[in-house]
Amino acid sequence: MKIWVRRAPKMACAVATCSAVVALSACGGPGADSDDAAGAVSQFAAAMERQDAGGAAKFTTAPGQAGATLTETLQAMDAEHIDMVVQNPVEYSDGTASFALKTTWRWDKDRTYETTSSGTARHLSTGWKITWEPSVIHPGLPVGGQLREIRTDATPAPRVRSRSGKTFMYLQPVNDIILDPNQTGDVRRSVRALARTIEPIAPLITTQVISEKLAEAPGEPITAVTLRDPDMQVLQSDPKAVPGVIVRKAGMLVMKDRRLSSPLEAGLTNYWQAIRDATAGWQVQMVGPGIKPRKLAGDQGPPGPDVNTTVDQNLQLTLGDAAVEVGQPATILALDAASGAVLGMARNSYAVDRGINADTVYPVGTTLNPVLTEVERTANANQESSDSIMDRLGLGVQFTVPGASTPTADQPGVATVDFRPDGANMSMMNMGALGVALARSSMGKMTSVAPYVVKGVPTTVAGGQLGELDAATTAPILRAMTTVARSGDASDLTGAPGLKALVGTNGPQGPGWFLGLQGGKVIVIYTEGDTSGTAALQVAQKYFRIK
Structure with a gap:
C-alpha cells in the first residue's frame, strides 16, 4: 500500500482559524498512527489490500454496515490483488478530514480495474474514523449495493453439430429444482411433495430417488432434477411452493432431439465448455437494490466456433x-x-x-x-x-x-x-x-x-x-x-x-x-x-x- 501525503508543521494548527486547512502528517502503512486522520485512512486501505473486510470496517463510523458491504464486494470481486493508494489527504481544524482513494483491482490474465473514490473522516472519542458511505468504495455506489466481477460469454453460443451439419446439442435455459433440507421443518414431507409435483414430467425422480440423493450428501442442498422451460409449463403446481425447494435458472448444453441421450454428452459438453472458457470475457458491474446492473469495465471477444462432430x-x-x-x-x-x-x-x-x-x-x-x-x-x-x-x-x-x-x-x-x-x-x-x-x-x-x-x-x-x-x-x-x-x-x-x-x-x-x-x-x-x-x-x- 502506498500513501501520498503532504507534511506540515504542527504549529500550523495554533495560528489557523477554525476553517484553516492542515495537511495530514502521518506516513501511512499497516503500523501507522491512527490518532490522526491519515493513520485511520491508511489502516483502512491496508486492511482492504489484505481483503480483510472486518479489519477495514472498524476504521469507519458504522462498522456493522461497512463490514457487510465490504464483505459482499470483496467476495463478489474475488480479486487476486488489491492496491489502494491514499491521495490528497487533508485535515481540517474542525475535526474533519477529506481524502481520495485510488483502488486497482487485479485478476489473472492481466485484467485490472482502476477507480478513484473520495471520502471524509471525523475525529470521534474513539479516534479518527472514516465517515461510512458506500461511495468510499466506488463513486455512486448505493446503500445495499456492491461491485462484482463476473464472467461473460459471447453470443451466440457455439452449437454441437452432427456429421450432417444439423444441430445435435445446443445451449438452452434450464431450471435446477433444488431441495435444501435445512430450509424445511419436515424433510420427508417436502420430499414426498416435490416428487408429486414433478411427477408429470419426471416420473422417474421418485421419493426414493430424492431421498437417496439427500442421503449421499447429508445436510447439503441437492438438485432433484433439471427441467427445461417447456417442462415447467407441464407441471400442475409450482415446485417453489414446497418448503425447502428453490428453482435456480441456468443454461445447459442439451440434446436438440429430446429422444436422444448418449454417454458422449459429457465429453462433448467438456469440449464445448473448453471453447466457451477460451472465448469468455469479463465485466465489472455495480449492482444494488432496484437498479439495473451497470457495466463499469470489461472485455468480450467474438464467439467461438461450432463443434462439428462425426455423430450420426x-x-x-x-x-x-x-x-x-x-x-x-x-x-x-x-x-x-x-x-x-x-x-x-x-x-x-x-x-x-x-x-x-x-x-x-x-x-x-x-x-x-x-x-x-x-x-x-x-x-x-x-x-x-x-x-x-x-x-x-x-x-x-x-x-x-x-x-x-x-x-x-x-x-x-x-x-x-x-x-x-x-x-x-x-x-x-x-x-x-x-x-x-x-x-x-x-x-x-x-x-x-x-x-x-x-x-x-x-x-x-x-x-x-x-x-x-x-x-x-x-x-x-x-x-x-x-x-x-x-x-x-x-x-x-x-x-x-x-x-x-x-x-x-x-x-x-x-x-x-x-x-x-x-x-x-x-x-x-x-x-x-x-x-x-x-x-x-x-x-x-x-x-x-x-x-
Missing part, C-alpha cells in the same frame, strides 16, 4: 432403441469402419446407473481369444513383442478422444489397458479401435487409426503406437470372426449380411461383449450381469433389425 443422429436413435432391449446394463458404440469416426454411442438406464462409458476398462474374458492367439503366434514367428502388435491393433494403447473423454483425477485418459496372457481389460474405445483396424485391413488399408469424434481434432495416443498392420495377423482373425458369425455364437443373428463377429464373456456374471463388422460399421456392445453374453447378442439383434 439417425444412427444414434437406433443405438438408443437397441440398448433398451435388455433389462440389464447395456451399452452400444458404433464407428465408421474405414475412418474410425465415432458415429454414436448409447446406453440404457441400468448402464447409466452403473456409470458405464467409453473411458472405463472392463474384463474381456474369452472375447479376444482368437485375437490373442494370433498375436502370440505372430510375435513368436517374427520374434517381436506381443505388446507392440497389440498396440498396432489398438488394444495396447491409451486414447484421449476430444469429445468423448471425461477425464477424472484417478483416470486422466480415455482408456487404459492391462494386457496379460491370462486375461485383458479393455475399454469400449479400445475394442472399437480393434474393429476398425481389422475392417481396414480387409479393405487393403494396412494401417490402424485412432477413433475420433470432433472433426479435425486428432485423438491423443499414449502408451504405445498405432501403425502398420500385418495381414498374416489380421487375416486369420477375420476368418475366425466369419466363423463365429456363420456357425458360432453369433450365427442366430439375422439381418446382418457379411457379418464378422467376436462374442465372449468373463464368466457367468459377465461382463459380456460383442464386436461386429458389418455394413461399413464397427459395432461394440458391452453388457453386465447374468447371461450377459446372451444379452449382448440380444442388443446386437435389435440393432440389425432396426438399422
Whole structure:
C-alpha cells in the first residue's frame, strides 16, 4: 500500500482559524498512527489490500454496515490483488478530514480495474474514523449495493453439430429444482411433495430417488432434477411452493432431439465448455437494490466456433432403441469402419446407473481369444513383442478422444489397458479401435487409426503406437470372426449380411461383449450381469433389425 501525503508543521494548527486547512502528517502503512486522520485512512486501505473486510470496517463510523458491504464486494470481486493508494489527504481544524482513494483491482490474465473514490473522516472519542458511505468504495455506489466481477460469454453460443451439419446439442435455459433440507421443518414431507409435483414430467425422480440423493450428501442442498422451460409449463403446481425447494435458472448444453441421450454428452459438453472458457470475457458491474446492473469495465471477444462432430443422429436413435432391449446394463458404440469416426454411442438406464462409458476398462474374458492367439503366434514367428502388435491393433494403447473423454483425477485418459496372457481389460474405445483396424485391413488399408469424434481434432495416443498392420495377423482373425458369425455364437443373428463377429464373456456374471463388422460399421456392445453374453447378442439383434 502506498500513501501520498503532504507534511506540515504542527504549529500550523495554533495560528489557523477554525476553517484553516492542515495537511495530514502521518506516513501511512499497516503500523501507522491512527490518532490522526491519515493513520485511520491508511489502516483502512491496508486492511482492504489484505481483503480483510472486518479489519477495514472498524476504521469507519458504522462498522456493522461497512463490514457487510465490504464483505459482499470483496467476495463478489474475488480479486487476486488489491492496491489502494491514499491521495490528497487533508485535515481540517474542525475535526474533519477529506481524502481520495485510488483502488486497482487485479485478476489473472492481466485484467485490472482502476477507480478513484473520495471520502471524509471525523475525529470521534474513539479516534479518527472514516465517515461510512458506500461511495468510499466506488463513486455512486448505493446503500445495499456492491461491485462484482463476473464472467461473460459471447453470443451466440457455439452449437454441437452432427456429421450432417444439423444441430445435435445446443445451449438452452434450464431450471435446477433444488431441495435444501435445512430450509424445511419436515424433510420427508417436502420430499414426498416435490416428487408429486414433478411427477408429470419426471416420473422417474421418485421419493426414493430424492431421498437417496439427500442421503449421499447429508445436510447439503441437492438438485432433484433439471427441467427445461417447456417442462415447467407441464407441471400442475409450482415446485417453489414446497418448503425447502428453490428453482435456480441456468443454461445447459442439451440434446436438440429430446429422444436422444448418449454417454458422449459429457465429453462433448467438456469440449464445448473448453471453447466457451477460451472465448469468455469479463465485466465489472455495480449492482444494488432496484437498479439495473451497470457495466463499469470489461472485455468480450467474438464467439467461438461450432463443434462439428462425426455423430450420426439417425444412427444414434437406433443405438438408443437397441440398448433398451435388455433389462440389464447395456451399452452400444458404433464407428465408421474405414475412418474410425465415432458415429454414436448409447446406453440404457441400468448402464447409466452403473456409470458405464467409453473411458472405463472392463474384463474381456474369452472375447479376444482368437485375437490373442494370433498375436502370440505372430510375435513368436517374427520374434517381436506381443505388446507392440497389440498396440498396432489398438488394444495396447491409451486414447484421449476430444469429445468423448471425461477425464477424472484417478483416470486422466480415455482408456487404459492391462494386457496379460491370462486375461485383458479393455475399454469400449479400445475394442472399437480393434474393429476398425481389422475392417481396414480387409479393405487393403494396412494401417490402424485412432477413433475420433470432433472433426479435425486428432485423438491423443499414449502408451504405445498405432501403425502398420500385418495381414498374416489380421487375416486369420477375420476368418475366425466369419466363423463365429456363420456357425458360432453369433450365427442366430439375422439381418446382418457379411457379418464378422467376436462374442465372449468373463464368466457367468459377465461382463459380456460383442464386436461386429458389418455394413461399413464397427459395432461394440458391452453388457453386465447374468447371461450377459446372451444379452449382448440380444442388443446386437435389435440393432440389425432396426438399422
